[in-house]
Amino acid sequence: MNRQELYSITLITFVSITSIFVSYQFFAINQNLKSTSNNETSNFSYTIVTTSFPVYSITKELVKETGIQVKLLLKPGMNAHFYEPKFSDIRIADKSRIVITTNKYFEIWAEKLAQALDRNKAKSFDASAYVEMLCEKNDEITYDVSEQKNECNLDPHVWLSPKNGLLIAKGIRDLLKTEFPSYSEKIEMNYQRILAELKKIDSNYENILANCENKNVFVYHKALGYLEAHYNIKQVPILNNFVPEGEPSTGHVELIIKQLKRINASHILMEPYLNQKSIEYLKDHGITPLSFDTMEVYYKEDVDNNITYTQKLEYNLVQLTKALKCVKNE
Numbered sequence: 001m002n003r004q005e006l007y008s009i010t011l012i013t014f015v016s017i018t019s020i021f022v023s024y025q026f027f028a029i030n031q032n033l034k035s036t037s038n039n040e041t042s043n044f045s046y047t048i049v050t051t052s053f054p055v056y057s058i059t060k061e062l063v064k065e066t067g068i069q070v071k072l073l074l075k076p077g078m079n080a081h082f083y084e085p086k087f088s089d090i091r092i093a094d095k096s097r098i099v100i101t102t103n104k105y106f107e108i109w110a111e112k113l114a115q116a117l118d119r120n121k122a123k124s125f126d127a128s129a130y131v132e133m134l135c136e137k138n139d140e141i142t143y144d145v146s147e148q149k150n151e152c153n154l155d156p157h158v159w160l161s162p163k164n165g166l167l168i169a170k171g172i173r174d175l176l177k178t179e180f181p182s183y184s185e186k187i188e189m190n191y192q193r194i195l196a197e198l199k200k201i202d203s204n205y206e207n208i209l210a211n212c213e214n215k216n217v218f219v220y221h222k223a224l225g226y227l228e229a230h231y232n233i234k235q236v237p238i239l240n241n242f243v244p245e246g247e248p249s250t251g252h253v254e255l256i257i258k259q260l261k262r263i264n265a266s267h268i269l270m271e272p273y274l275n276q277k278s279i280e281y282l283k284d285h286g287i288t289p290l291s292f293d294t295m296e297v298y299y300k301e302d303v304d305n306n307i308t309y310t311q312k313l314e315y316n317l318v319q320l321t322k323a324l325k326c327v328k329n330e
């Protein structure tokens, strides 16, 4: 046997052993998945899996004191715009009773996840089902009207308007009451509490945002479409995109600064995406970055400190009040 033959035999043996090992591993994982599903179906049948912070928080408030568990699939610090569910996420979702996604335009992976679910165990629900989505066609934004749906870009950021928050809460409440009839009364009580909170916040947004020195609010990416539609403000995005991808050019930032100066505005609502260089550049030109929580990313502290969706909406109104120089009528 020459050297070349010996090498070939060794290689073939190695590849065969590796394939057997990999096949066995896959078989073991599969078997394990099957047996865990069977054993744990009953334990996990009262678990709800959610995919974004707003939906997680609303659902958690709705099932308060029922013992129903709510999980958030998205990990802290990650943005759902760019999230890709892993095999382990599909396993968690599949073991749950219901998977509530925000909408497929925000979580472009939501449909893939819904398709991967074993329908006998987990069912999926779109939290934006009751929301009339904004449709952008050739830079013109209108409300979505059925057949135009495929021809335009739908704005995914529904949760940023308290008016939509009301519809999301209603949709999830209806779902939960159907799925968990024995907790119907408790869910309704929780819903009434959230409803009152959201109505108050909505009326604060209406009253405060109606009395502002400025109408234009400068933001990083185009996330405020529903606030524009519902509260008569105008967003000026640095990135003219529904997804916070890429960095703006210095030329474009200069243009934004000129626009800010023209209307005598000195604030820009910041999201955690803009790089330090751009922030410093804005500060050097007298622009104050104000943080604004798009809720696309959440942090561990939010969950540890039981921060809610409604608290984040209230925080955003405080920041909008500063950016637009609104006068509080109290």
Ligand SMILES: [Zn+2]
Pocket: 081, 157, 221, 222, 223, 242, 243, 244, 294, 296
């Ligand atoms: Zn966004």
